[in-house]
Amino acid sequence: MAPLAPRTGDAVFANVERVNAELFTLTYGAIVRQLLTDLEEVEEVNKQLDQMGYNIGVRLIDEFLAKSNVSRCIDFRETADVIAKVGFKMFLGVTASVTNWDPEGTSCSLVLEDNPLVDFVELPDTCQGLYYCNILSGVIRGALEMVSMKTEVTWVRDMLHGDDACELRVKLLKQVPEEYPYKDDD
Amino acid sequence: MQFFGGSSVAEIAPSPAAPPGTATGLAGNNANMLYIFNRSGVCLLYREWHRPLHTLDPQQDQKLMFGLLFSLRSFTAKMDPTSVDKGNLGVPLLPGQGCSFYSFRTNTYKLSFMECPSGIKIILVTHPKTGDMREPLRYIYNIYVEYVIKNPLYVHGSPIKCELFNTNLDQYVKTLV
Amino acid sequence: MGREVAESCVDGVVMEMVSAYCNRFYSSQPELAARRIEAIGFQVGHQLSERYTMERPRFTDHLEAIKFICKDFWSELFKKQIDNLKTNHRGTFVLQDNQFRWLTRISIDASPDNVDASPQDDSLPAPNNAAQFTSMHLYFPCGIIRGALTNLGIPCAVSADISNLPACSFVVRIKA
Numbered sequence: 001m002a003p004l005a006p007r008t009g010d011a012v013f014a015n016v017e018r019v020n021a022e023l024f025t026l027t028y029g030a031i032v033r034q035l036l037t038d039l040e041e042v043e044e045v046n047k048q049l050d051q052m053g054y055n056i057g058v059r060l061i062d063e064f065l066a067k068s069n070v071s072r073c074i075d076f077r078e079t080a081d082v083i084a085k086v087g088f089k090m091f092l093g094v095t096a097s098v099t100n101w102d103p104e105g106t107s108c109s110l111v112l113e114d115n116p117l118v119d120f121v122e123l124p125d126t127c128q129g130l131y132y133c134n135i136l137s138g139v140i141r142g143a144l145e146m147v148s149m150k151t152e153v154t155w156v157r158d159m160l161h162g163d164d165a166c167e168l169r170v171k172l173l174k175q176v177p178e179e180y181p182y183k184d185d186d
Numbered sequence: 187m188q189f190f191g192g193s194s195v196a197e198i199a200p201s202p203a204a205p206p207g208t209a210t211g212l213a214g215n216n217a218n219m220l221y222i223f224n225r226s227g228v229c230l231l232y233r234e235w236h237r238p239l240h241t242l243d244p245q246q247d248q249k250l251m252f253g254l255l256f257s258l259r260s261f262t263a264k265m266d267p268t269s270v271d272k273g274n275l276g277v278p279l280l281p282g283q284g285c286s287f288y289s290f291r292t293n294t295y296k297l298s299f300m301e302c303p304s305g306i307k308i309i310l311v312t313h314p315k316t317g318d319m320r321e322p323l324r325y326i327y328n329i330y331v332e333y334v335i336k337n338p339l340y341v342h343g344s345p346i347k348c349e350l351f352n353t354n355l356d357q358y359v360k361t362l363v
Numbered sequence: 364m365g366r367e368v369a370e371s372c373v374d375g376v377v378m379e380m381v382s383a384y385c386n387r388f389y390s391s392q393p394e395l396a397a398r399r400i401e402a403i404g405f406q407v408g409h410q411l412s413e414r415y416t417m418e419r420p421r422f423t424d425h426l427e428a429i430k431f432i433c434k435d436f437w438s439e440l441f442k443k444q445i446d447n448l449k450t451n452h453r454g455t456f457v458l459q460d461n462q463f464r465w466l467t468r469i470s471i472d473a474s475p476d477n478v479d480a481s482p483q484d485d486s487l488p489a490p491n492n493a494a495q496f497t498s499m500h501l502y503f504p505c506g507i508i509r510g511a512l513t514n515l516g517i518p519c520a521v522s523a524d525i526s527n528l529p530a531c532s533f534v535v536r537i538k539a
Contacts, residue, residue, distance in 0.1 A: 013369070020439055021366035022411065024373045030406035031380050034399055038388065052383055056375045059335050059342055061304045063371055066324070066331045072282020073303045091369045116368055135376070146225070146304040147281050177278035178305055180256055181227030182249060336371070336468045338378045338500055339493050349470040 006070045006082075009089025016067060016090060021116045028117055032132060042129040049131070053138020054145075061143040064090065073147040076172045077101070080108050083140065092116055100169075107171035109156060110140075115166050123160050132160050137168055150174050217359035218295060218311040222330065223252055224343055225305025230334075231346040235359060251309060255299055262287040281305070288320055298323060306330070312362060322362055329354050377465070377503055385499050393495070397502050404506020405513070412511035415439060425537060428515045429456050436511060454537040458508075463531035465504065469497055497525060508533055 035045045064070070068086050073079050084096040094116065100109040117133050131137075137153035144151045150173040157163035215236055222231040229248040242250065263284030264275045281303035289298040291314050298310045298319035308323050308330075333351035334340050340348060381400055389396035415436060422428040433445035437460070447459040501523040509521045517537055524532040 017370040018367040019370045019373055019442075021368045022414065023407070023440055024368045024376070026407045026410050027373060027403070028376055030403045030410075031376065033406065034403045038399060048383065048387075052376070052379045055342075055382070056379050060371065060375060062302065062306060062327075062335050063331045065302050065304055066328045069324075071286075071303065074280050074283050091372050093366070093368050116366060119366075148303075148305075175280060177280050177283075178225050179278050180253075182253070333468055333470070336374060337470060338381070339469055339496055347470075350468065351470065 006086070007068050009086040009095060012068050012086060012090040013093055018093075021093070021119070025116055025119045025121075028135070029121060032130075036127070036130075042127060046129070046131050046134050049134035050138040050141075053135035053140075054142035055138075056135070057139035057142025057144075058146055060091070060139060061146040064143065073149070076149065076175075077105055077108075079144070079147070079149065080110070080170065083143075084110055087143075088112070107169060110168045110170060111157075112166040112168075113164075115159065118159055118166075121160060128161075131155050131158065133158070133166060136166075140168070140170060144170075148176050148178065150176060214360055216313040216316050216362045218313075220311070220326070220355070220359070221248065221251055221307075221309040222346070223248075223307040223309075226343070227252055228343060229345070230343075233352065233355065235356075252307075255301075255307060255309060258287055258290075258299075259284075259301070289318075300324065300327065302327065310359075316362060319362070322358075325358065326355065329358065374465070377500075381496075381500050381503065385496065393499070397499060400499065400502040401506035401509070404503040405510035406506075408507035408510025408512075409514045410510075411439070411507070412436060412514040416515065422515060425454075425517060426450070428512065428517055429458070429535065431515075432508060432511055433458055440507075454539065456535040456537075457532050458535065459530060459532045461530045463504075463529055465500065466497070466525065466529040466531055469500075469528065498523070501525065501531070504531075505533065508535065512537075 032045070032049070035048055036042070039045050039048060064087060068082075068090060070082055070086070073082075080098050084098045088094055088096045088110075092115070094112060094114045096110045096112045098108050099111055102108070115133065117136070121132065123130060123132065134155075137155065141151055141153050152171045152173055154169045154171075155167070156169050157165055157167035159166055217235045219232065219234040219237055221229060224230055227249075229252070232244065232248060240247070259279065260275060260277075263269075263279060266285045269285065281301075286301065287299065289296060291297075294314060296312050296314045296316055296319075298312065300308045300320065300323035306327070308326055310319055310323060310326070312319065329351060330346075333348050333354060334346050335342075337348050337350070340346070380403065384396040384399050385393065389399070412432075416431070422431065429448065429450075433448050437443065437445050441460075441464045443460075443462075443464075445458045446461045447457075449457040449459075505521040505523050509519060512519050512521075512535065519535050519537045521536075522534050524534065
């Protein structure tokens with residue numbers, strides 16, 4: 001018996017439990033708004049959104065792997081492609097494109113032309129420094145860390161700041177194989 | 187590099203033949219036990235259905251099991267006759283790197299193993315006559331996602347104490363043949 | 364059917380929001396954490412009911428509005444209706460969902476036969492904490508219901524009772 005082939009983003013999305021996207025968009029919006037009230041500093045909100053995303057990503061990776069049948073993550077190029085085509089599709093119902101590879105193949109851009117997180121959202125002038133979707137960069141960082149890839153994720157373009165798409169830059173810092181966790185003889 | 191705390195691999199097959207009535211080869215009680223480890227080697231779950239013989243204390247037992255699998259994975263990749271890129275024995279592999287070992291059988295039991303790229307390792311010990319367990323292991327991984335990962339009360343990386351998970355797992359392993 | 368996302372997206376952000384408020388922002392002030400979580404729910408409920416009632420005539424009485432929450436509103440959120448609605452006819456309504464989606468994966472009890480295997484027990488919520496943490500999660504849906512009703516012109520207080528999981532009863536007390 002050959003191992004199961006990885007499934008396409010469409011196939012996985014069709015099979016997961018889905019909910020009305022408004023509930024998600026408005027819930028996320030209400031969280032960001034409450035964080036702005038409670039934490040006051042926009043910088044701090046960015047940081048907390050990233051931290052929340054990281055914690056979500058650390059859990060979400062197993063759901064992703066279990067439902068997509070993806071069984072290997074060695075090559076960063078392939079990994080970026082899988083995130084864009086299967087990961088985004090499976091959770092958010094949209095596909096990202098992967099562009100702007102550096103020559104070493106260690107950093108690339110994920111571009112989302114359609115992003116359910118920003119439906120109905122307009123930022124007031126007081127929120128210019130806010131990375132509204134910063135939770136996404138945390139999710140990617142957290143999920144990749146669980147598959148042995150340390151990354152840095154930053155925003156390049158943001159629809160809420162007048163750009164035509166959302167663009168995230170993902171840079172592979174290093175790959176950390178799993179070490180034998182116990183000391184010899186203990 | 188030493189993988190085991192001084193003790194030998196031979197201890198793993200404790201007796202020459204399956205004790206009478208161990209398991210029947212029929213649906214119902216083919217599963218002996220299950221381990222789930224995370225990427226830091228923490229035993230998240232040990233569940234036992236049929237294990238008349240215990241030779242070690244639980245922590246030692248878990249460590250030995252983890253070590254056995256860790257080494258086997260490394261050895262099997264090193265011995266792979268089809269691959270050019272072998273790496274060095276004992277040097278950790280990246281998720282999905284090298285060939286992947288998924289079961290071995292002794293005269294008394296069969297051990298099936300699944301490792302996810304996230305480092306979750308599921309080890310299922312069953313009757314030696316049970317069939318290919320790769321599908322069941324994936325199914326168990328899905329139960330883990332559904333009732334452990336998605337349980338809001340579960341603290342990530344801590345030992346699993348989720349009744350719904352245990353109930354679903356127990357029910358499922360009864361169907362294994 | 365409009366746009367959809369995976370259920371895990373909502374579950375994930377709600378779970379993490381509750382844990383951020385309870386364990387990081389207000390770890391020593393659970394009442395404050397509860398109030399913030401409820402406020403987030405209120406905001407969501409308020410906006411959702413605004414959207415779902417845009418093309419409807421105004422409700423003529425409280426019961427009609429409550430029925431709207433039980434049927435249309437609940438179906439939009441959970442793809443099912445409230446299973447049982449009771450009232451004392453004096454402004455208190457009990458809305459029971461027999462399989463409340465956000466509680467179906469919670470197991471509170473540790474099974475006793477599982478205790479010996481793992482030495483790190485204190486990393487887990489003890490049963491008491493588990494119950495407390497579960498109730499923290501319920502401030503969010505309570506807030507949603509209160510927000511939705513408030514938007515329909517019905518100020519009220521909402522609490523939840525989970526004495527038999529995964530069933531959940533929401534108690535709505537309308538303010539005179």
